[in-house]
Amino acid sequence: MNVNDFDFHLPEELIAQTPLLDRTASRLLVLDKETGEIKDRHFYEIVDFFNEGDCLVLNDTRVLPARLFGIKEDTGAKVEVLLLKQLEGDSWETLVKPGRKVKEGTVLTFGDGKLRGVCRQSLDHGGRIIEFQYEGIFHEILDSLGEMPLPPYIKEQLEDQDRYQTVFAKHRGSAAAPTAGLHFTEELLEKLREKGVHIAFITLHVGLGTFRPVSVESIEEHEMHAEFYQMTEGTAGLLNQVREQGGKIVAVGTTSARTLETIASQCDGKFEAASGWTDIFIYPGYTYRGIDSLITNFHLPKSTLVMLVSALAGRENILSAYEHAVRNQYRFFSFGDAMFIREGGQR
Template sequence: MQLSEFDFVLPEQLIAQEPLKQRDQSRLMVVHRYSNKNEHRNFRDVLEYLRPGDVLVMNDSKVLPARIYGTKISTGAQIEVLLLRQISKDQWETLVKPGKKARVGETLDFGKGLMQGRIIDHTDVGGRVIEFSYQGPFLQVLEQIGTMPLPPYIKKPLADKQRYQTVYARQEGSAAAPTAGLHFTHQLLEEIRAKGVKTVQVLLHVGLGTFRPVQAEDITQHHMHQEYYEITPQAAKVINEAKEQGGRIIAVGTTSVRCLETSSNNEGHVLSGSGLTDIFIYPGYKFKVIEGLITNFHLPKSTLLMLISALAGKDKILQAYQEAVAERYRFFSFGDAMLII
């Protein structure tokens, strides 16, 4: 399967540069897996497509202010660091710009002495392992010196950094938001639960694996980067009981999908636990857990586009994307949503 098969033309003006004033007022394209019908709705209408007994599975990872700017102590040169994954208490896997000047042994200064970092190793994807030193709780220091790691296609500064967090975000650790969840409000979630739909939270810290570009023309040669995931025994119990009783498991976002499909056995039984996942889902994959997905509109040639193509069919998804362009949907992180069901 070739990378070029997942390309499409997207006018730049359709890339959303800021969130809407109201989270749940984005548009919603409903793609029906077993028919050729697509519907154009408002996101709040998602309630109409959920049934009592269904389970909505959400990734409650919280975005770190993971982009930090500093200087090399040896030369005073400016340097940018993106935190990707915590390896141990003070050691992080990172991306560094400019990478050529980030040599092992270099010491970096952030926030005029609030934090220092020593580069101790390279990673297999061109990143760096940095060991940090600081006074006080790490997250408190990071809040002072870090900025939200908005994707490079968003050029406009974010007025309210909470708009790059879901309302149910709980545990810090992501280098990017699980953006499908940005459309939900507390009120909408209450209405969903009142209908008899259960909501369950799982965890996958979004790192390089989710947004690393595919370079290989033969997509089967692409290797995902590892990301940390966690499913509690209670979450697994709710999901498994719902499946046994005929309820549908509907994931909010591709990260929730990857978490669930990683942690399930061949019978589709979800196992609790935690670990690292590098699961790569593309057409031909047989889903074991989910029957529906709420997602945003994704980048051309991305692993996220490949995942939703595996669920609904590549031709159906690319046709839906053409329709979304024609209908002037807003794309990517702050854009509109799609329900595949």
């Protein structure tokens, strides 16, 4: 299958630069994954599409203020470091700009020496392993020095850093937000609970590998970067119970979907407590075993995320829905509108 099969035209003005004041005010494109039928709604109406006994699965990862601005200790040259993944101890896999000037042994300083980093290794994809040195608690220092790692297509300054966090964010570790979850408020989640919808949480720490462009023509040759995931015994038990009682499992975001599919594929379609690293790559031809429906944002052309949703609803249905979204001026990407890919049996 060719990467160009997942291309579409996206006018640049449709890329959302700032979040709406009300998280739930985003538009919602509802897509029947079997028939391709489309409905235009608003996100606060999502409750109407759930039945009692269904289960909403949210990713409770918390985004790190992972972008650091510092200098090379020897020359004073400015550098930018993006934390991707914690390795052992105080060593992190990072992306560095300008990377070519940061070689093994280079010492970096941040915040007038409050944080120092030594480049220990250069990686094949242009990244660097940096070992940090500091006094105190690393995450407190990071909170004081770091900035939210907004995607490069967002040019506007984010005034409220919490708007790039979900309201249920809990476990630190992501280099990017699970953006489908940004549409929810505590009030909306409570309305779902009142309707008898179960709310479950998993954790997947989002790495930039999820958004890495597909650089090969044949998508089967693309390799995903691994990301850490975790499911508790309580969540696994709830999901199995929902399945046994005929409820639908609705993943919020591609990160939740990838976690659920990773575990379900290892457990014969069931769920159990698990943690580890997943590099699952979902594209058309894949048979979903963990989820029935998906709430997601609109993704970049030719991205692995467009391929993932195409595996759930069919490439033709997805490209038709995206064409509808462009024609009707939906807002795209992280701060944009949402899509609910649902089963026809749901309301």
